[in-house]
Amino acid sequence: MSIFCVIPALNEEKTIGRVLSEVKEFVDVMVVVSDGSTDQTADIAERAGAVVLSHPVNRGQGAALETGDEYARGRGADIVVHFDADGQFLASEIPEVTAPIERGEADAVFGSRFSGKSNRIPFMKRVAIIPIARLVNRLFFGLNMKDPQSGFRALSKKALAKIRIEQSGMAHCSEILHRAARSELRIKEVPISVHYPDFGQNFLGGVRIVKDTIIGKLMD
Amino acid sequence: MLQQLIALIVILFFVARLFFLKKKGGLPNGEFVFWLVFWVLAAVSVLSLKWLDRLFAGLGFSASAINIFVYIAVIALFYLNFRLRLKMERVDRALTFISRRVALDEAEKKRTQS
Numbered sequence: 001m002s003i004f005c006v007i008p009a010l011n012e013e014k015t016i017g018r019v020l021s022e023v024k025e026f027v028d029v030m031v032v033v034s035d036g037s038t039d040q041t042a043d044i045a046e047r048a049g050a051v052v053l054s055h056p057v058n059r060g061q062g063a064a065l066e067t068g069d070e071y072a073r074g075r076g077a078d079i080v081v082h083f084d085a086d087g088q089f090l091a092s093e094i095p096e097v098t099a100p101i102e103r104g105e106a107d108a109v110f111g112s113r114f115s116g117k118s119n120r121i122p123f124m125k126r127v128a129i130i131p132i133a134r135l136v137n138r139l140f141f142g143l144n145m146k147d148p149q150s151g152f153r154a155l156s157k158k159a160l161a162k163i164r165i166e167q168s169g170m171a172h173c174s175e176i177l178h179r180a181a182r183s184e185l186r187i188k189e190v191p192i193s194v195h196y197p198d199f200g201q202n203f204l205g206g207v208r209i210v211k212d213t214i215i216g217k218l219m220d
Numbered sequence: 221m222l223q224q225l226i227a228l229i230v231i232l233f234f235v236a237r238l239f240f241l242k243k244k245g246g247l248p249n250g251e252f253v254f255w256l257v258f259w260v261l262a263a264v265s266v267l268s269l270k271w272l273d274r275l276f277a278g279l280g281f282s283a284s285a286i287n288i289f290v291y292i293a294v295i296a297l298f299y300l301n302f303r304l305r306l307k308m309e310r311v312d313r314a315l316t317f318i319s320r321r322v323a324l325d326e327a328e329k330k331r332t333q334s
Contacts, residue, residue, distance in 0.1 A: 033323070053323040063316040067323050074324075168316050 001102060003027040004077040005094070006068030007050075008061045009085035013040040019083070020048035022091035027081060031071055033064035041085075061151075062172030066165035073160055081154045089152045090193050097154045100188045107159040107185035110145065110177070111152035111192035122196060133174065141178040145189060149173045152192050159185050171212035227266045235259050265289065 005027040009016055020030055032045035036058030046052045053067050065082055072080045079098050083089055089111070100106035113121060114130070121130075130149060137148045151173065155163060162183040167175040180187050238255050241247045265272060265285070272285035281288060 051327060053327050055319040055323050057315070057319055059316045059319050063320070066316075067320045070320065071324060071327065166313065168312060 001078040002029065002076070003079045003081060003094075003098060004029045004031055004068075004072040004075070005081045005083050006031045006033065006065055006072060007045075007083050007085050008033045008035055008064030008068065009037060009041050009045070010035045010058060010061075010064075011037045011039045011041060012085040013037075013044055015087045016041050016085050017044045017048055019085055019087050019091070020045060020050055023083060023094065024049065026091055026094040029072075029075070029077070031068045032085070033068045035059060035061070035064040060168035060172075061170060062165050062175070063168040065172060069155075069160060069163075069165065077160065078157050079154055080160055082151060084151050088194055088196055090195075093152075093192050094154075096190055097152060097192065100190065101154055101156045105186065106188035107156045108163075108176070108180040109154045109188045109190055110147065111150045112145075112147035112189040113150060113192060113194045114146045115189055116191040120196070121194070137174055137177060141174070141181060143177055143181055145177060147189065148177055150192070152194075156185075159183075167212055169212050224266050224269070228263060231259050231263045231266070 003026070005023050007016075007019065007023070007030065009032050012019075016032065020032070023030055030045075030048075030050040032042070032050040032052050034042040034045065034052055034054045036055050042052045042054055051071065053071055055064065055067065068082075069080055079101050081094055081098060083091075083094070093111070097109050097111055100109050130147065133148045134145065137143045137145060149170075153176070155176075159180060162185060163176055163179045165172045165175060177187075235256070238247070238252065238259070242252045269285055276283070276285050276288055283291075
């Protein structure tokens with residue numbers, strides 16, 4: 001099975017090299033989508049052996065992921081892993097996230113920061129952003145996920161064919177979940193570890209996600 | 221009376237701008253006619269506020285005509301803002317599509333060259 005790892009990156013020259021060196025042994029192809037980066041991100045990624053797709057202007061994480069997915073579809077990937085460029089996830093957990101797909105038990109596997117592994121989650125994220133995201137997902141999409149905003153996930157070939165991300169910004173997490181559920185794909189959550197270098201989304205970021213999700217829903 | 225005079229001066233300013241823009245050729249005919257009719261109706265409304273008060277009272281409204289116009293304007297602004305948001309979202313998606321094509325085409329070009 002060919003595993004592609006799609007890593008959206010915006011000015012991540014400090015971390016992208018280390019992340020790629022760690023990811024390398026667990027996947028077949030590394031795809032870095034440089035989302036309007038103005039630093040050395042693309043050059044470092046290319047030297048580290050990744051395929052680099054460069055957005056001429058910044059379009060957001062969701063847009064960058066879809067660009068990577070589109071590339072992976074074209075190259076016939078069997079599994080696509082979405083991974084962050086800032087080093088917040090552990091590359092060694094990629095096999096745990098892809099395993100349910102390889103065993104034929106799931107089509108879309110979502111890493112969950114709240115399912116067993118002890119993680120130090122920022123206060124606002126733990127008490128406000130994630131509970132609101134859970135509520136929005138339950139109300140709008142009828143989905144009951146422990147971690148609806150995780151950026152670490154794996155999609156099977158079937159899931160990749162069904163899920164096209166249209167949300168450019170951070171609301172893509174809910175969108176992917178929604179599209180997976182609507183397409184009646186088999187969804188699974190697996191525990192993952194997380195380490196926040198700069199404590200991730202702030203509260204306003206969370207509000208923006210809810211707003212983008214609602215506008216996206218109106219656009220459908 | 222003074223308020224009506226100020227309102228008419230403001231309307232006159234916008235009508236003058238409208239003709240100026242039309243003369244410069246920066247305004248399509250349909251847009252010009254729409255805004256001209258809009259401002260003329262606004263001027264007529266300003267001049268007939270008392271009559272409009274009676275009309276709205278006769279229709280069962282408890283507020284004066286000017287208040288009703290403000291309510292309608294606020295509703296219209298909210299609606300236009302909503303339309304604008306949707307339009308911006310469409311433009312945003314078009315821009316993403318173009319950026320994606322550029323990125324994928326360049327990668328494909330590199331792949332075939334190597």
